[in-house]
Amino acid sequence: AQSVAQPEDQVNVAEGNPLTVKCTYSVSGNPYLFWYVQYPNRGLQFLLKYITGDNLVKGSYGFEAEFNKSQTSFHLKKPSALVSDSALYFCAVMGRRALTFGSGTRLQVQP
Amino acid sequence: DTAVSQTPKYLVTQMGNDKSIKCEQNLGHDTMYWYKQDSKKFLKIMFSYNNKELIINETVPNRFSPKSPDKAHLNLHINSLELGDSAVYFCASSQFLAGLNEQFFGPGTRLTVL
Numbered sequence: 163a164q165s166v167a168q169p170e171d172q173v174n175v176a177e178g179n180p181l182t183v184k185c186t187y188s189v190s191g192n193p194y195l196f197w198y199v200q201y202p203n204r205g206l207q208f209l210l211k212y213i214t215g216d217n218l219v220k221g222s223y224g225f226e227a228e229f230n231k232s233q234t235s236f237h238l239k240k241p242s243a244l245v246s247d248s249a250l251y252f253c254a255v256m257g258r259r260a261l262t263f264g265s266g267t268r269l270q271v272q273p
Numbered sequence: 274d275t276a277v278s279q280t281p282k283y284l285v286t287q288m289g290n291d292k293s294i295k296c297e298q299n300l301g302h303d304t305m306y307w308y309k310q311d312s313k314k315f316l317k318i319m320f321s322y323n324n325k326e327l328i329i330n331e332t333v334p335n336r337f338s339p340k341s342p343d344k345a346h347l348n349l350h351i352n353s354l355e356l357g358d359s360a361v362y363f364c365a366s367s368q369f370l371a372g373l374n375e376q377f378f379g380p381g382t383r384l385t386v387l
Contacts (some may be wrong), residue, residue, distance in 0.1 A: 196375060203377035205277070205363055206316075213373050250314060258320040258370070260306060260329050261376065 163258040164189040168264035175243045176272050183238040183267045185253030194256035195236045197227055200266075201249045209251075212236060223247070243271045276300050277379040279364050285385045286330060286354055294349045294382045296364030304328075304369040305347035306376065310361040320364075323369060348351055354386045 165188045175181045187193055194213055198206040209236045210221025213257040217229045236253060248271045277298045286303060294298055298305060306329075307319040320339040332358035336352045356368065364379040 194373060198378075199316075205380045206365075206376075207378070208375040211373075211375055221354070252316065257372075259304075259330065260321050262314040262318070262349075266314045266316075 164193075164254050164262050166255050166262055166264040168251075168253055168267045170267050171265075172268045172270060174270045174272065177245050178242050181240050181243045181247070181268060181271070182267065183251050183253075185238065185264060186234050187236060187253070187255050188234065189255055189257070193229075193234075193236075195227075195229065196256070196261065197221065197236075198239050198252045198254060198263075199249045200252065205251065209238070209250070211227045232240045236273045243269075245271050245273050247271050276366055277358055277366055277377050279362075279379040279382050281382060282380065283383050283385075285387065287387055288356060291350070291352045292306075292354060292384070293351070294362055294364075294384075296347045296349070296379055297366050298345055298366040298377070298379075300368075300377060302366040302368045302377075303344060304367050305341065305344075305348050306346065306365040306367075308363040308365060308378075310363060310381070312360070316363070320347075321350075349382075351381055354384075356386050359384055361384045 167186045196211045197209040221225045241258045253264040280295045304323045306321045310316045323342045325341045338350045341347045352376040361381045367376040
């Protein structure tokens with residue numbers, strides 16, 4: 163069975179600094195990996211996905227993620243954090259016709 | 274236009290009652306899902322329908338019954354509500370294509386069982 167791990171419950175970063183939200187995965191076969199963001203009292207919004215191709219995937223709102231097959235990781239990154247990026251971030255892997263989500267990482271960007 | 278809508282947004286009810294949550298998508302997608310998000314924000318798939326056919330039914334109690342009258346709708350009926358059913362329920366949809374496409378989520382229904 164597929165699984166996703168997000169080792170950090172919370173990440174704190176100052177506005178303007180780079181941010182990284184970590185994700186590792188476990189699947190049999192090729193991984194289809196996704197990042198979603200959840201703002202307070204809202205549904206999840208798609209940020210980006212890795213299916214195949216370039217290991218660096220660019221997504222919405224200036225986010226990008228790096229797929230690393232040898233480390234089975236798919237870390238989310240942004241060069242310069244904004245206060246408005248503060249939210250809950252979920253990494254997910256597509257399994258048997260549905261997404262398996264990580265436990266989520268709360269990103270707090272301080273002004 | 275709202276892509277994936279759910280009603281109601283909030284639902285407060287007594288233990289033992291029966292309630293329904295409705296979901297509609299206007300994206301023309303062929304697959305719809307129900308997810309449960311618990312108080313610790315952990316998200317878990319409950320059901321998935323493809324072209325009105327149930328394709329995933331995770332270890333969910335029989336008290337939960339999804340119904341898909343057509344491709345655009347996936348409703349969730351819950352019988353004999355229990356305290357542990359309190360959670361936020363999210364509907365989602367996608368054009369399945371072997372899992373390559375992203376899912377679009379509704380705003381969620383916060384269910385509180387007293």
